Amino acid sequence: MCGIFGLITKKKDVPVAKLIREGLQRLEYRGYDSAGIALVHDGKIECRKDSGRIADINKDGWFDSMEGSFGVGHTRWATHGPPVAKNSHPHLDCKEKIAVVHNGILENFQQLRKELSERGHEFKSDTDTEVFPHLIEEYIEKGMDLKKAVIETVKQCKGAYGIVVCHADTPDYMLVARKESPLTIGITPGETTYCASDIPAFLPLTKTAYILDDDEIAVLYPGQVEIFDIETNQKRHRDPMTVQWSMDAAAKTLDGKEYKWFMHKELHEVPRKIREQFKMPQSDIDAFAKTIMDADQVFITAAGTAYYACLAGKFQITRFGGPYIQSILCSEFKDHLPEIPPNSVVMAVSQSGETADTIEAVRYARENYGAKVCSVVNVVGSSLTRYSDHVIITTAGPEIAVASQKAYCCQVSALSMVALRIAELKGEMEKDEVKKYHEALIETGNVCDEILKKEDNIKSIAKAVSEKTNFYYLARGASMAAALEGALKIKEINPKAHAEGYAAGESKHGPIALIRDGFPVVFVAPPDETYDRLIGNVMEMKARGGLIISVVADFDEKISELSDYTIEVPIKNNKYAITMSAVPFAYTLQILAYHAAEINGFDVDKPTNLAKSVTVK
Ligand code: F6R
Numbered sequence: 001m002c003g004i005f006g007l008i009t010k011k012k013d014v015p016v017a018k019l020i021r022e023g024l025q026r027l028e029y030r031g032y033d034s035a036g037i038a039l040v041h042d043g044k045i046e047c048r049k050d051s052g053r054i055a056d057i058n059k060d061g062w063f064d065s066m067e068g069s070f071g072v073g074h075t076r077w078a079t080h081g082p083p084v085a086k087n088s089h090p091h092l093d094c095k096e097k098i099a100v101v102h103n104g105i106l107e108n109f110q111q112l113r114k115e116l117s118e119r120g121h122e123f124k125s126d127t128d129t130e131v132f133p134h135l136i137e138e139y140i141e142k143g144m145d146l147k148k149a150v151i152e153t154v155k156q157c158k159g160a161y162g163i164v165v166c167h168a169d170t171p172d173y174m175l176v177a178r179k180e181s182p183l184t185i186g187i188t189p190g191e192t193t194y195c196a197s198d199i200p201a202f203l204p205l206t207k208t209a210y211i212l213d214d215d216e217i218a219v220l221y222p223g224q225v226e227i228f229d230i231e232t233n234q235k236r237h238r239d240p241m242t243v244q245w246s247m248d249a250a251a252k253t254l255d256g257k258e259y260k261w262f263m264h265k266e267l268h269e270v271p272r273k274i275r276e277q278f279k280m281p282q283s284d285i286d287a288f289a290k291t292i293m294d295a296d297q298v299f300i301t302a303a304g305t306a307y308y309a310c311l312a313g314k315f316q317i318t319r320f321g322g323p324y325i326q327s328i329l330c331s332e333f334k335d336h337l338p339e340i341p342p343n344s345v346v347m348a349v350s351q352s353g354e355t356a357d358t359i360e361a362v363r364y365a366r367e368n369y370g371a372k373v374c375s376v377v378n379v380v381g382s383s384l385t386r387y388s389d390h391v392i393i394t395t396a397g398p399e400i401a402v403a404s405q406k407a408y409c410c411q412v413s414a415l416s417m418v419a420l421r422i423a424e425l426k427g428e429m430e431k432d433e434v435k436k437y438h439e440a441l442i443e444t445g446n447v448c449d450e451i452l453k454k455e456d457n458i459k460s461i462a463k464a465v466s467e468k469t470n471f472y473y474l475a476r477g478a479s480m481a482a483a484l485e486g487a488l489k490i491k492e493i494n495p496k497a498h499a500e501g502y503a504a505g506e507s508k509h510g511p512i513a514l515i516r517d518g519f520p521v522v523f524v525a526p527p528d529e530t531y532d533r534l535i536g537n538v539m540e541m542k543a544r545g546g547l548i549i550s551v552v553a554d555f556d557e558k559i560s561e562l563s564d565y566t567i568e569v570p571i572k573n574n575k576y577a578i579t580m581s582a583v584p585f586a587y588t589l590q591i592l593a594y595h596a597a598e599i600n601g602f603d604v605d606k607p608t609n610l611a612k613s614v615t616v617k
Contacts, residue, residue: 003027006072009192010222017066031077034088038099039068049088074101081126093137104160104181211381263401276395312481313415333361340369351407353382440576462595476530486589517545
C-alpha cells in the first residue's frame with residue numbers, strides 16, 4: 001500500500017526525475033490515486049504532486065521535466081484524507097526545506113498535529129504523514145543534524161512507517177527509516193543508491209539490495225549505504241543480497257511476446273512457476289512437515305487469495321495424514337483465539353510477506369504464546385520471513401498485477417508437497433502410492449500448459465457471461481478453495497459483477513432464493529468423492545433457470561451434459577491426478593475472471609479501490 005521510490009546518484013547527466021517517475025510506475029500496483037515527486041535542486045526542494053494516475057499527471061512531462069540531483073516519489077493509496085493534490089505525498093515542513101514520503105499509518109498523529117499546530121506549524125494536508133517534516137524541522141531548529149532529528153521524530157511516532165526524508169541543505173545524502181512497513185534499498189556500488197517499498201521498482205536498474213529491518217534508519221549516499229539501530233544509534237553491518245528475480249520480471253514481456261496486462265502475462269507464467277516450485281529445497285519441505293507433525297495444534301492464516309490457498313493446502317495436509325488444521329482469517333485471528341494452546345504451530349501464507357494482519361497474527365501467536373511459525377512467502381527478506389521459524393519461498397517471482405494468481409498456484413503447489421511429505425514420514429500410506437500422488441502433482445505444470453491451449457474457449461465463455469452482474473461459484477470439499485478464489489477474482493477485477501463462492505450443499509439454505517432465468521452459477525466439479533452429490537446441486541440450480549457453467553475434467557460426461565457452458569480441465573482419469581487437481585481447477589477460474597474483466601474494459605492490473613500488499617490493519 002503506497003509506493004515509494006527514491007534515488008541519489010553521483011553519475012552526471014542522469015534524468016533523476018524520469019527515473020523516479022518510472023520507478024513509481026513500476027510500483028503503481030501499491031496505490032494509484034495520486035502521486036508526487038520532490039527533488040533537491042540548488043539548495044531548494046521542488047515538489048510536484050497531483051491526484052490521478054502517474055501517466056496522466058506526467059502527460060506533458062510534468063514530472064520528467066523536474067530538475068534535481070536526488071529525490072523521492074510516492075504513489076498513494078488514500079488512508080487519511082481524500083485523494084486530492086494537497087494530500088498527495090511528498091509533504092514539506094513550513095520552510096519547505098524537508099520533503100517526506102510515508103507508507104503506513106501513524107496512530108498518534110492527531111495529538112502530534114495538535115501540539116505542532118499550537119507551536120505555530122502550518123499544516124496543508126489532512127494526512128498523518130505531514131507531522132514528520134514538521135517534527136524533523138523542530139529538531140533541526142534545536143541544533144540536531146538530520147539523522148538525529150529523524151531518529152527523535154520517529155521515536156515520537158506510534159504506528160507503522162516506512163519513510164524517506166530529503167533535506168535541501170544536505171545534498172550528499174537522504175534518509176530512510178522503517179517500522180512495520182516495507183522498505184528496501186538497491187545499490188550500484190560507488191554510483192547510485194535507490195530506495196523503494198518493493199524490489200521490482202529498482203529491478204531493471206540493479207539486483208543488489210539491502211533489506212531494512214524494523215526500527216532501523218539508513219543513510220543513503222550515492223552508491224553507499226550506512227544502517228543504524230534507531231534505539232541505540234549504533235551502526236549495523238549488513239551484507240547486500242543479490243535478488244534472484246530476473247530483470248525483465250518487472251516488464252509485460254514473456255517469451256518475446258508483449259502482453260497488454262501484467263495479469264495476463266503472469267497467468268501465462270503459471271506452468272513454469274509451478275515447475276520451479278516443485279524444485280524447492282527438500283530441507284524446507286521437511287522442516288514444515290516435521291514441525292506440523294510435532295505440534296499439538298496447527299492453525300493456518302492469511303488474507304484474501306492467500307487465505308484460499310490456505311484452505312486448499314490444509315485440505316491436502318489433512319487428507320494425507322496430517323493433523324486437522326484450523327483455518328482463521330488473519331484479520332480475525334486474535335479475536336477468535338484469545339489464547340493459543342502450548343506447542344501450537346501457525347502456518348501463514350502471503351505473497352508479499354507484508355500484509356499487516358498476517359504479520360500481526362503470527363507475532364501475536366509467537367510472542368505471547370511461543371507458537372512456532374511456518375510461512376509460505378513469495379518475497380525473500382519480507383517482514384513475514386523474519387517472524388518465522390521456517391519459510392518456504394514460492395517461486396512465483398514478482399507479481400505485479402494487483403489480483404494475485406500465480407502466487408496462489410505456487411502456494412497451493414508448495415503446501416501439496418508438504419502434504420505428501422507428511423504422508424511419507426507417517427508411513428501409513430504405501431510408498432508406491434505416495435510416489436504416484438507425487439508424480440501426479442508434478443504433472444500440474446503440464447496440465448496448466450494444456451489449459452492455456454484452451455484459453456480461447458475460456459475467453460468465449462467469459463464473453464458469453466460478460467454482461468452478467470451476479471455469479472455464484474459453488475463446490476464441495478477440496479474444491480471450495482477454488483470456488484472462493486474464482487469468485488474473489490471476478491469481483492476484484494470485473495467490478496461490474498458481484499460474485500460469491502459458496503459451499504454447494506449450503507446453497508439451498510439461502511442463496512438459491514436469488515436464482516432466476518439466466519443467473520450464472522459456476523460449478524467447480526472435479527470427479528472426486530463429492531461429484532455425485534454435486535450433480536444434485538447442479539440439478540437444483542438448473543431447475544430454477546440457473547445458467548450453468550461447469551469446470552470439469554475433460555473426460556466428464558454427466559455434469560457437462562447438464563451445463564450451458566463447460567471448461568474442460570485436461571487431467572488423467574485416475575485418483576492420483578484427480579486428487580492433485582486443485583491448482584488446475586482454480587487456474588481456469590483465474591483465466592475466466594481475467595477475460596471477463598478485459599472484455600468489459602476494466603483496468604485489469606489496478607482494480608478500483610484495491611492495492612497490493614495491504615500494509616494497514
Ligand atoms: C486477491 C489478492 C489479495 C491478497 C491479500 C493477501 O487477488 O491479491 O486478496 O491475496 O491481500 O496478500 P498477501 O498474499 O500479500 O499477504
